[in-house]
Structure formats: structure tokens, C-alpha cells
Amino acid sequence: MKLLEERIRKDGKIKGGEVLKVDSFLNHQMDVGLFAEIGKEFKRLYDGCTVTKILTIEASGIGIACVTAQYFNVPVIFAKKNKTKNIAGDVYSSKVESFTHGKVYDIIVAKEFLHPEDKVLLIDDFLANGSALMGLITLVREAGATLVGAGIVIEKAFQPGGALIRDQGVRVESLAKIAAMSETGGVTFCGA
Amino acid sequence: MKLLEERIRKDGKIKGGEVLKVDSFLNHQMDVGLFAEIGKEFKRLYDGCTVTKILTIEASGIGIACVTAQYFNVPVIFAKKNKTKNIAGDVYSSKVESFTHGKVYDIIVAKEFLHPEDKVLLIDDFLANGSALMGLITLVREAGATLVGAGIVIEKAFQPGGALIRDQGVRVESLAKIAAMSETGGVTFCGA
Numbered sequence: 001m002k003l004l005e006e007r008i009r010k011d012g013k014i015k016g017g018e019v020l021k022v023d024s025f026l027n028h029q030m031d032v033g034l035f036a037e038i039g040k041e042f043k044r045l046y047d048g049c050t051v052t053k054i055l056t057i058e059a060s061g062i063g064i065a066c067v068t069a070q071y072f073n074v075p076v077i078f079a080k081k082n083k084t085k086n087i088a089g090d091v092y093s094s095k096v097e098s099f100t101h102g103k104v105y106d107i108i109v110a111k112e113f114l115h116p117e118d119k120v121l122l123i124d125d126f127l128a129n130g131s132a133l134m135g136l137i138t139l140v141r142e143a144g145a146t147l148v149g150a151g152i153v154i155e156k157a158f159q160p161g162g163a164l165i166r167d168q169g170v171r172v173e174s175l176a177k178i179a180a181m182s183e184t185g186g187v188t189f190c191g192a
Numbered sequence: 193m194k195l196l197e198e199r200i201r202k203d204g205k206i207k208g209g210e211v212l213k214v215d216s217f218l219n220h221q222m223d224v225g226l227f228a229e230i231g232k233e234f235k236r237l238y239d240g241c242t243v244t245k246i247l248t249i250e251a252s253g254i255g256i257a258c259v260t261a262q263y264f265n266v267p268v269i270f271a272k273k274n275k276t277k278n279i280a281g282d283v284y285s286s287k288v289e290s291f292t293h294g295k296v297y298d299i300i301v302a303k304e305f306l307h308p309e310d311k312v313l314l315i316d317d318f319l320a321n322g323s324a325l326m327g328l329i330t331l332v333r334e335a336g337a338t339l340v341g342a343g344i345v346i347e348k349a350f351q352p353g354g355a356l357i358r359d360q361g362v363r364v365e366s367l368a369k370i371a372a373m374s375e376t377g378g379v380t381f382c383g384a
Binding site for chain 1: 227268
């Protein structure tokens with residue numbers, strides 16, 4: 001997606017070779033106009049897949065998922081990272097390793113919102129090692145729902161997550177795929 | 193907002209007198225069609241206030257804030273609950289007490305995204321004791337930005353947050369104001 005690649009080149013900041021900061025438009029400050037274009041592109045890619053639910057993970061996936069869901073006309077569910085008093089015991093859960101925060105945490109979805117008849121599209125901002133996306137896939141499988149695929153805004157294709165998940169037969173559509181990046185050389189996109 | 197009150201009556205679940213579960217449409221599963229109506233209503237209420245930024249807090253405020261921001265045509269910033277490796281030291285911070293989780297945590301916003309010339313609208317899903325909203329107000333004041341007001345989806349008017357914050361001269365618009373609720377008697381809205 002050209003618009004997104006241009007925005008990453010313009011406003012993305014590379015820190016230490018593996019961290020791409022896009023917090024001016026994607027995951028801290030959020031450009032909802034850009035999100036609308038992202039949502040339309042996911043709709044174009046997954047049109048005709050009769051998606052019934054969009055599943056994402058808190059926190060930075062939620063905004064993109066909600067704007068995208070407007071084009072699919074379906075509800076969004078966000079997997080929660082902590083079990084709170086407000087969620088009853090009937091949850092699907094899986095484990096996610098965060099390399100950014102250096103810890104493993106549980107993600108949960110209330111069983112009442114994911115059913116075997118659901119066709120689920122996963123949405124997230126980043127795909128790198130694939131841990132968050134694998135956690136979401138596990139939740140969908142636990143529910144016995146159909147996994148339509150995943151819509152990712154930025155994939156770090158030089159990290160193993162994308163290959164790992166596609167090798168399982170899961171459709172993964174990434175709007176910007178980064179082949180390589182460095183503080184001196186900037187970002188190189190796949191196919192560029 | 194009639195549509196919202198009807199939805200709360202229909203799908204809200206009261207637990208133990210003080211907890212209103214609206215996780216089937218507001219803060220776990222999210223009805224983005226409803227969010228669009230909520231966003232239009234906030235736009236109607238704050239039209240002409242030349243809002244430049246919407247500020248919310250992770251996680252459940254993000255979806256509502258992003259859909260609302262489409263009507264204002266401004267970016268959303270969400271205050272983060274934990275300092276991560278991906279955010280540099282230049283942040284505004286304040287403390288929030290969570291009664292749901294029983295702890296106090298820091299919320300932060302990168303200084304580069306909030307400026308003295310900004311006119312900020314706060315958006316959140318709930319207003320009860322007012323701790324989260326006070327935390328956001330503190331961030332806006334630290335930045336020297338103008339606080340336009342707050343847009344709240346559900347206010348528990350029987351808890352002190354709303355009065356506390358309005359007494360400071362802050363404009364607070366709540367789309368559903370709950371005067372009282374109980375497991376047996378259901379929800380009573382203010383003015384009903």
C-alpha cells in the first residue's frame with residue numbers, strides 16, 4: 001500500500017536496527033484518515049469472505065480494527081491482556097510473549113463473543129516474531145470458529161513471524177512489508 | 193442519547209450494585225455502528241469548539257475515540273498505562289487509580305504530540321470516580337494545551353467523579369447518565 005509506505009518513510013523512526021517507531025501516526029498518536037484508507041484496503045483484500053467478527057488485541061490494534069470494522073459492518077472484539085473483575089470465568093485464553101516489554105502474558109476473550117459459526121478476521125498493527133498473532137489464532141481455534149485470515153499494517157518480513165504463520169496455511173495480508181531497515185539506510189520494502 | 197440508553201437497558205448487566213457490564217457492545221466486543229452514532233453525537237455537542245486533538249486512555253477508550261475522531265477530522269492520542277521501550281523519556285505523566293483492578297498506575301503521553309496550541313477533547317467509555325478523567329486532564333494541563341471538555345459514553349452519576357470534575361469548571365458531556373442501578377431494579381437514567 002503506497003500511501004502507507006510513503007508515510008513510514010516520512011514519519012517512521014528507526015531505533016537500533018530492529019525498532020521502528022511509528023507512534024506519530026499508528027500506535028500512540030493515531031491518524032484516523034490513514035486508518036480509513038487501511039480499513040478500505042483490508043475490505044478490498046478480504047471482500048467476499050463473509051467475515052462476521054474482527055478480532056484484535058489491546059491496545060494499539062483497537063483503533064485500526066474499529067475503523068476497519070466499519071467497512072465490514074461487523075463487531076470488533078479485542079483480546080484483553082489481563083483478567084479483570086469485570087470478566088467472568090468463561091474465557092478462551094492463550095499466551096503471548098512480548099519482546100517489547102520482555103514478558104509473557106495471557107490474553108483472553110469471553111466465550112460468549114466467539115462462536116463456531118463465526119468467520120474471524122484478525123487485525124493488528126505489527127507482525128514481527130508472530131507471538132501476538134499466534135495468540136489470537138489460538139483463541140479462534142479454541143472457539144471452533146473459522147479463521148478467515150489476518151490483516152497486518154506493518155510486517156517486519158526480516159523477522160520470522162510471517163513465514164511461521166503462513167506455513168500453517170493461514171492467509172496473512174500485510175499492507176507494508178519491510179525487507180530490511182537500519183538507522184543509516186532507512187527502510188527497504190519487499191518488492192521495492 | 194436514547195439509542196444508547198435503550199442499548200444499556202437491553203444488553204447491560206448489573207453485577208453487585210456498582211458494576212455495569214456492557215462488554216457485549218462497548219468495551220470488549222464493540223458495536224462500531226453504535227460507535228458511529230456516539231461519535232456523531234459528540235461532534236454535535238462540541239461542534240464549533242475547533243478541537244485539534246482527541247485524547248483517550250487505553251484500552252477501552254480507543255475504539256470510541258477513533259470512530260469519533262473521524263467526525264472531527266483530528267488525530268487521536270491514547271495515554272499509555274505503562275512506559276515501554278518504544279517511548280522515549282520526554283513524556284507527560286500522571287497517576288490514575290483503578291478501582292476495577294485495585295491499583296494505582298502511571299499514564300503517559302509523549303510530549304511531542306501535545307502542544308500549548310492544541311485544543312483537546314477527552315473521550316472515555318466510563319466516568320465513575322473520575323480518576324482516569326482527572327489523569328487525562330492533568331496531562332492536558334501539563335502540556336499547557338486548552339481543555340475543550342470531555343465526552344463520556346456512560347456516567348455513573350451516583351458516583352462522585354462527574355460532580356468533582358464539573359466543579360473544576362470542566363465541561364463534561366455524558367451520553368448516558370445513570371442515576372441509580374440495582375440487580376433487581378435495573379438501571380434508572382437521570383431525568384427519566
